[in-house]
Amino acid sequence: MSRPASFVPPPGARAYSLRTARGEFAVVDAPVAAGVEPKGVALLLPGFTGSKEDFNPLHVPLAQRGYRTVAVDGRGQYETGGPENDESAYAQAELARDVLAQAEALDTPVHLLGHSLGGQISRAAVLLDHAPFRSLTLMASGPAHISVSQQQRVKLLRDALGTMSMADVWVAMRAMEAPEETETARLDGGLDDREDLRRRWIATRPAQLLATGRQLCVEPDRVGELAALSLPFHVLSGALDDTWPVTLLDEMAVRLRARRTVVDGAEHSPNTDQPLPTARALADFWDGAEEQAQ
Template identity: 80%
Template sequence: MSRPATFVPPPGARAYSLRTARGEFAVVDAPVAAGVEPRGVALLLPGFTGSKEDFNPLHLPLAQRGYRTVAVDGRGQFESDGPATDESAYAQEELARDVLAQAERLGGPVHLLGHSLGGQIARAAVLLHHSPFLSLTLMASGPAQISASQRERVKLLRDALAVLTMAEVWDAIQAMEPPEETGTPALDEGLDDRDDLRRRWLATKPAQLLATGRQLCTEPDRIAELAAVPLPYHVLSGSQDDTWPLPLLDEMAVRLRARRTVIDGAEHSPNTDRPGQTARALADFWDDGRRDATPGGTAL
């Protein structure tokens, strides 16, 4: 989970419910900065146990580069509603179709970015129907299931949720000795004593965590399918990541013929660890696609 410094939207951004053909989704929508030529729209998908607020640090620097950014809580995440106990509502294809509906509502085509779990959902959306998208950025999101150590952490969380309430799980985590910060998306990262993080945790639907946690632990490698889709790709990560080790992300970028960006000093959440460098890398990728063909093979 990313740890945004604040859950308050940045100046000029607006928090509201985006109405789509598949329901309403809570978003933070940041317009292009005043006096800057609009260059595009980006739809941003958060990771496991995360929310739209994880992208708060990116909105202003991207607005200055001419990009409207819309960060969304997926179904059952934080302020987007969803069933508390029906895991079938959070099947990957269902979440991917939500993304297609969000892009359609924004008037597409849009640049699509997914962080961690959000990257796998974004990939699934592109594989269903790629025309609503100008490009795909996979941020700290790998080709298949998460690493063995992270699968064990997600299993611990799933086991806890099977017998405890969300509040009880939160309290149990607080009672543990604080772990080293490894930048993981699972049980231990981000669950500190901040009231806003606790509020986000309690608002997230247990079925969403159970279903998407299973997806993270069993996701197959679909990079060959994705490489056949004519979109520009960008693989971006921090310089350390034990959820999907960097050599795995490097290899994935080669298979996708994607741009590869490594953000020095960042771990699993470059969006909050190094937002300035991350925003610059994103805008450079999107800008280059406007000028000519990208390594993915298609001009924007």
């Protein structure tokens, strides 16, 4: 589970519901910094069990580089509504159409970034229609299904959700947490941090987790389809990743003829592990994509 540095929007950012043709989506919207020339807009999609707050550490450094950033809770994630038990509402094609609606509501071409599961949803959206997008960044998001070890973890979660409430699953997950992870969480954020994480977990719709967890375990390789599009691509990851091996991400970048960034000192969540070098790499890539679009 990702651990945002804070659930409070950074200075200058605004939390609100973005109205789209497919409903309302909770967002954190950070404008370009005062006195900085605007360059573009980025739409940021979180990963499995994540939320828009996972991108809070990126907003300020990207605003200083001239980019407005809009991080969104997808359907059924945290503060965006969705059916409790209808998994069909969270089919990948449905979530991809939500992304297209979000881009349309922003009313400008956007740089699309998806973290982990969000990367695969982003890919599906771009394959449906790449016209609304200036570029696509896949952050810690691989070419197909997740690793076998992560599939096993997802299966445990799906089995638990079949018989337990979200509150009971939360208690069970905390009981299974390694002592050093518990201590790290305490030092990083204390009781308030854990309560924020619990509130996010409880608010997430079980059907969303069941449906997207299954997707992560069976996702086919669609890199060839993506590579056929005339769009700038960026593959960004930490130096370590147990969800998709880094070597697999290297190979995907070659197949996409994509810019490749490996963030030292980061693992599966470069956005929270090493936000400043991550933001710098993103802005550098987007600068190039903006020049290419002109």
